[in-house]
Amino acid sequence: MTTKTEGRTRRRSAVPQGEGKVTLEMVAAHAGVSPSTVSRILNGTAVVSEDKRSAVDEAVARLGFVPNPMARGLAGGRTMSIGVVTQAIDSPFYGGALRGIEDELARVGYSPLFVSGHWNAAQESRCFETLRARRVDGIIVLTGRLSDAALVRHAQDLPVVVTGRNLVAPNLCALNFDNFEGARLATQHLLDLGHRDIAHITGDARHPDTQERLRGYRAAMAAAGLPIRPGLVVAGHYTEDSGRLAVERLIDGRETFTAIFAANDQMAFGARLALHRRQMRVPDDVSLVGFDDVASAVYSIPPLSTVHHPVNELGQSAAIAMLQLLAGEVPTAALPAPRFIVRESSRALR
Amino acid sequence: MTTKTEGRTRRRSAVPQGEGKVTLEMVAAHAGVSPSTVSRILNGTAVVSEDKRSAVDEAVARLGFVPNPMARGLAGGRTMSIGVVTQAIDSPFYGGALRGIEDELARVGYSPLFVSGHWNAAQESRCFETLRARRVDGIIVLTGRLSDAALVRHAQDLPVVVTGRNLVAPNLCALNFDNFEGARLATQHLLDLGHRDIAHITGDARHPDTQERLRGYRAAMAAAGLPIRPGLVVAGHYTEDSGRLAVERLIDGRETFTAIFAANDQMAFGARLALHRRQMRVPDDVSLVGFDDVASAVYSIPPLSTVHHPVNELGQSAAIAMLQLLAGEVPTAALPAPRFIVRESSRALR
């Protein structure tokens, strides 16, 4: 049995190897100009005569020159890297955002530096230190627990874009999804289906989105002339297990309900399991809707009706806004409006 | 309107602020020694007298000195960063590994630099270039599509640890999970339950694990004296949708089956949906088992029986092995043996 992995013949190229060894000085020598000029051309820092420019371009191509980011950073120029403060690198929700950021940054030669704050302000502060020590050109923060003031302060030193907040400050761009409207849509969907006894599993109270989503739920109920029954609002904290537990409490309590709106998909999945354990069928016995539309929502059983939170676009927009800030432009990024996706976990009350 | 880029007020505080501004030189001055000595103490590069050491330690603490990784890297020392070549930053499977790596590296002050190869050898090569340009101290590769030869070559320049392969080379450590045994276990579980007509959804043929898992399935069947019915082995490529399609083909074909072993959980989820659509109940009508035990497996309906692939430990072990390689030691990392987790998607044939 031959191993497929070994048969790769080692192609040798005429092109100078060892990418890392070619320096800007070598390029300068080959092009017959000074290192300063090469630097300027590479950075578009100054107007340079056409012939020198082409000579340099050619030398760069011939030698396969790749500027050393470390040297660049040390010398005070751009490091071409953007710090990304996420909460957990393996979050099923933020994962899509990380990818959006990575893709968008990649197309202009920037690379992201991911660090995890684990929903902890102290750790997040350390993330910032790490990132600044590495001389990132800017920092993107996905929600986080840092105070707005702290963010504004950092923005004095380098561009920052933050998601999940509304914040206006110089050199800073805040990108927020319309959580209120999304939650209103989800609740309205259930209302339209004829449900009146709609329970809501809230997210972590310290999370900014939580209040907004609760507010959306309340607004829809109120608009329908329905009272908010306190027993129908149960607290979770965005994890599957907290959703499961919330439903257990709901069932064990005296309140009756025919539908549940979970503040995120993960809790909806947990709720689904609790319902399953109690032999309550979705959507036959109770309708269930979530929020976020994570990748696995389509494959849950039954496929989950949920509000689409364009997390990938969120990442892209954040990256684009950062690039604009870096270019001295005013960010124009805007997030798509919430859309409710009807799948199979909700149905008309009969 | 003031331009934000210019207004950089430099705040001055009593406490040495701006962590980034304290340099090794300042520490040296405060401690009354030369920069070289400070550097040596910080790096444990040489034996230093006790009094100088404590003087330096104190100065470091007082000033809150944090070495600049860029300068470190440029000067030829360690950058304290490890490149991690993953396939997709948002993979539900590798996510756990990334986290394991991050956690393990963090405790010794290293930070990971994640880059995505997207299952594409060319992109992976570029990942390596990026990482080397940034002077990472070592590179961890999660499977990938690079040839073994390419990996061995890179290991000549810096320590490499790779998962998902068996490979022996200097300055390189390969960490592989026992896919064969895992698959054998999964199939045996179904066999023990009385199933004979067991279908297998394979993974992407280009993926090294695929053959091993297929081999495990075959071995278990053979050991039970059962023939392998070709029609029962359908190809997928590790995505939910490919699992769904595979089951559609299975159902539309003439073969009968009472159980399915999907080569990973994602395909099992897809299979589950296809079954659901055809009104086939799990586990009543068909038993379903997966492979990997991703985080969401516990919350799928019904909770998925699957082989536990300790992906978090995989990440940790990879990080530990890297640290050992960096210390000039021989890696001792070993992965836990596969365990089959019985949940509710499989049950005895009656």
Next chain:
DNA sequence: CTGAAAGCGCTTACAG
């Protein structure tokens, strides 16, 4: 428009 020179903050031979 374009050089020469200094400097970014460290590490590491080289000499004591």
Next chain:
DNA sequence: CTGAAAGCGCTTACAG
């Protein structure tokens, strides 16, 4: 055991 000095590969005032 410990300095002084050079150098890592760039960028950026400073002078033409």
